[in-house]
Amino acid sequence: MACSIARTLDVIGEPWSPLILRDVYAGINRFDRIQEDLGISRKVLTERLKWLVEREVLERREYATNRYEYALTERGTELVDVLMVMVRWGDRWVSPDGPPVLYRHHACGQVSHVELTCPHCGGPMTAKDIDLLAGPGSS
Amino acid sequence: MACSIARTLDVIGEPWSPLILRDVYAGINRFDRIQEDLGISRKVLTERLKWLVEREVLERREYATNRYEYALTERGTELVDVLMVMVRWGDRWVSPDGPPVLYRHHACGQVSHVELTCPHCGGPMTAKDIDLLAGPGSS
DNA sequence: GATTCGAGTTCCTTGAGGGAACCGTATCAG
DNA sequence: CTGATACGGTTCCCTCAAGGAACTCGAATC
Secondary structure, eight states: OOOOHHHHHHHHOOOOHHHHHHHHHHHHHHHHHHHHHHOOHHHHHHHHHHHHHHHEEEEEEEETEEEEEEEEEEHHHHHHHHHHHHHHHHHHHOOOTTOOOEEETTOOBOOOOOOOOOOTTTTTTOOOGEEEEEEETTO | OOOHHHHHHHHHHHHHHHHHHHHHHOOOSSSSHHHHHOOOOHHHHHHHHHHHHTTSSSSEEEETTTTTEEOHHHHHHHEEEEHHHHHHHHHHHHHHTTOOOEETTTTTTEEEEEEEEEETTTTTOOOEEEEEEEEETTO
């Protein structure tokens, strides 16, 4: 499908992958710890990790003989950006007790949320602020 | 799970929902047209639409007698922001022929993609630029 | 030398998704 | 007025993928 959403979903579309990426990003990066944290079946976790490694979202490193850990690649780290926007939505609409996790911005030290802006004018750039046009990769 | 990602995935986690939202956002907002566009089974589409309406992401409107169309609510429109960041990733990493769709920003008229920034200092705020802290809603 | 741990693999069962056909109400063509 | 067509779903069956529990295999630990 000529759609970047569909192509992204091909990589992280099924429901466990975003949670796996979150765990690895948060430092839970070994098989058993991810399995325990998420409650995912070991079989499916094996498949997902292999899939994500093949797509170069994660890499698998041997940290001791026959012991492996997973780490985000550059591609994977940029996928975490998608998760950050999910978090913003979840915090706003489905977190009655307040946000479970806060972000502190390295540059300014403030605790805050992410915001979507236009790189040209710096103004807010959300779904309400744009029109869609056909691009070069459209069929 | 005390995690805004998991709670967001509970709403749009299975693979068809983001594509349904994209279609509705792009103006493909009636049952048969969505079904045809996505190639989803009618049974599953019925279930998903009902689910998304119950979660107040979509609303169902009768535009003629016994004819219905779907529209994004405010909650739903903000979910499209998540899709915009997915698009950026897909454009960057898995679109060899260039982006299939472009965004024109209303405010400045430029064609561009979305950027994640910090509302306090205005600087870039991606996964690499933050630390995680426990928030009030953590268990 | 036995036990435990980490990282999977195997097998069985169950549930969700796909496909195709069917249905009820409106509108439209003749 | 009647048959055809469109729209918005339901229903039924079948397959395939996810879940759960047990097993494996090598390395380290006691």
